[in-house]
Amino acid sequence: MRVLILTDEVFASCERPMLTRLDIGFADEGVRVIHAVPAPLLESTPGGSPVLAGVFSQLISYSPNTLAFTRGLTVRRMVRAIEELIGPDERIGVVHVYGGAAWSLGCDLAGALGASLVLEVWRPALRERAMAVHAQLKEPPLLLAPDPAIAKALDRLDITSDIRGERARGDGLPPVRCVPWGVVSPPDPPAVSFENHQISAVMVGHGADPANWAAALRGLAMLAYEGREVLIFADARAASRVGLWREARRLDLLSRLSMIEELESRRDLTLRGDMLFLPEARGEQRSITLDAMSTGMLVVAANDPANSLLQEGRTATLVNGTDPGAWLAACRRFIEEPAFAAAQGRSAHQFVRQERRASDHVRGVIQAYEWLGSNQSIPFSHKSRGAQPKT
Numbered sequence: 211m212r213v214l215i216l217t218d219e220v221f222a223s224c225e226r227p228m229l230t231r232l233d234i235g236f237a238d239e240g241v242r243v244i245h246a247v248p249a250p251l252l253e254s255t256p257g258g259s260p261v262l263a264g265v266f267s268q269l270i271s272y273s274p275n276t277l278a279f280t281r282g283l284t285v286r287r288m289v290r291a292i293e294e295l296i297g298p299d300e301r302i303g304v305v306h307v308y309g310g311a312a313w314s315l316g317c318d319l320a321g322a323l324g325a326s327l328v329l330e331v332w333r334p335a336l337r338e339r340a341m342a343v344h345a346q347l348k349e350p351p352l353l354l355a356p357d358p359a360i361a362k363a364l365d366r367l368d369i370t371s372d373i374r375g376e377r378a379r380g381d382g383l384p385p386v387r388c389v390p391w392g393v394v395s396p397p398d399p400p401a402v403s404f405e406n407h408q409i410s411a412v413m414v415g416h417g418a419d420p421a422n423w424a425a426a427l428r429g430l431a432m433l434a435y436e437g438r439e440v441l442i443f444a445d446a447r448a449a450s451r452v453g454l455w456r457e458a459r460r461l462d463l464l465s466r467l468s469m470i471e472e473l474e475s476r477r478d479l480t481l482r483g484d485m486l487f488l489p490e491a492r493g494e495q496r497s498i499t500l501d502a503m504s505t506g507m508l509v510v511a512a513n514d515p516a517n518s519l520l521q522e523g524r525t526a527t528l529v530n531g532t533d534p535g536a537w538l539a540a541c542r543r544f545i546e547e548p549a550f551a552a553a554q555g556r557s558a559h560q561f562v563r564q565e566r567r568a569s570d571h572v573r574g575v576i577q578a579y580e581w582l583g584s585n586q587s588i589p590f591s592h593k594s595r596g597a598q599p600k601t
Contacts, residue, residue: 211579212242214292214302214325215267216316218309219248219274221332224474225308228391228497233266235572241579243267244295244302246288246319248274268295276315285318292323304328304579306354310336313343317351326582327351333494334363334516340384350384352582354575356495359518361388363493387578391497392571395563399506401552402484404545409433411510411541412483413444414474414498415490417451422489422512422531424457429537430487431461438545442466443483445473474498481505485541491531493517500566503558508551510540519566525558 213236215229222229229245236243249271270291276284292302306328307316313329320327329351331340344350355361364386411430415423427442434440444454446469458467473480474496480486486502486509493516502509503525511520512531522528527543529536544551 211240211304211576211583212244212296212300212302213304213306213579214244214246214319214323216246216305216307216312216319217248218311219251220311221309222247222251223472225497226475227477227501229308230266231392231394231568232572232575235568236576237266239572239576241576244292245269246272248272250274270295272315274311278314281315281318284315285322288319289322301325303583306330306575306579308332310339313339317343317347326579328354328578328582330354330356331360331364332356333492334360335492337363340364344384352578353384353386354578355386355388356391357493357518358388358390359493359516360495361386363516387574387581389571389574389578390566391495391500392566392568393497393500393504393562394568395504395559399504399555399559401506401548401555402508402544403548404484404551408439408441409485409541409545410441410443410483411485411487412473412480413442413449413454413487413489414480414496415445415448415488416492416494417445417448418492419490419512419531420452422491423448423452423454425532425534426487426489426510426512426537427454427457427463428461428534429541431463432534432538433541434463434466440466441468443468443470443473443479445469446471477501481507484508485510485544487537488512488514488520488526489531490514491516495519500562503562506555506559508544508555509558510537521561523554523557525554525561527554 233243245267252271270288272284272288302323302325305316305320305323305325307313308330317327329340331353340353353364355364413426430440430442444467449455449469455469458464470476480498481501486507488511491512491514493514499509499519509526511526511528513528514520520526520528527540529540
């Protein structure tokens with residue numbers, strides 16, 4: 211089986227570790243992968259690729275600045291690049307698109323390759339776009355939801371009976387499968403300790419909720435005002451969107467704040483922190499949350515009913531996102547109650563070790579591909595030549 215994984219710039223950068231895990235799992239199962247990534251990433255990433263291309267997969271690049279009327283040229287160039295890698299006699303069976311900015315290109319590329327189309331719906335806000343894309347295509351794309359809450363938002367899955375997914379029931383909507391992302395967990399990670407009086411918090415997100423980000427930062431400022439040594443690491447792109455530097459200056463926290471480019475992909479740095487702060491409650495899936503839980507890192511998050519990974523007392527401490535006192539209280543409890551902090555770290559670790567395994571993720575994606583390749587599935591095509599999905 212040959213698969214093309216197409217990613218937009220944000221997804222390829224933030225989710226590099228998750229894509230790498232998929233590469234390794236696919237290689238074990240005999241799935242041959244080509245990654246299509248935005249050209250700027252290859253130019254800016256030391257050593258080349260944001261994924262393990264050349265070891266477990268192959269690589270082509272594309273220009274992310276493609277307009278609707280130039281998309282055909284981009285697609286033709288990509289098809290030629292693919293043929294140079296695999297030869298004209300082989301074909302791509304599936305085009306799997308990660309990141310909403312690449313959906314339109316993915317639709318056209320799947321059509322040109324005669325491949326089935328898979329769209330990863332990693333946040334509930336993509337639901338309407340998924341329906342719009344489906345409306346423009348003759349055959350429905352397969353929607354993969356990495357969380358049962360997202361699958362439910364897509365109105366295509368009875369999660370009370372089967373979270374593995376089901377086929378479309380003839381109601382004109384695309385089929386959905388729920389395939390949760392997974393992680394490789396160590397058997398027994400060390401518990402977070404605050405005995406050295408230094409506290410490090412890592413803040414990640416999209417940068418769409420300035421009020422929540424400001425509240426989380428104020429909570430950390432209040433902790434610092436109590437005389438504790440607080441270090442804060444924030445994703446530079448999100449921090450810029452919410453004006454975090456300005457807020458830190460107002461709170462006299464600039465000496466404690468480091469804004470780091472592509473922080474989510476820097477797992478070597480992020481997983482050394484004590485606490486992962488998730489200020490936004492938008493149902494978005496982020497594999498850094500899985501990685502944090504797998505290593506026993508403590509998760510403090512805005513209460514997010516649309517994200518089933520975040521469970522109060524089991525995997526995370528949930529707060530009212532706009533209340534600085536709630537963020538402060540969560541940190542205080544971890545510091546003042548070591549047994550509680552250790553218990554939450556162990557609980558979150560056990561959850562992802564048992565229910566969010568990387569092997570299950572790989573298996574679920576391959577099963578979705580195999581379903582597309584079965585006799586029950588029809589090859590992908592546009593309703594009419596040149597039809598474009600709405601964006």
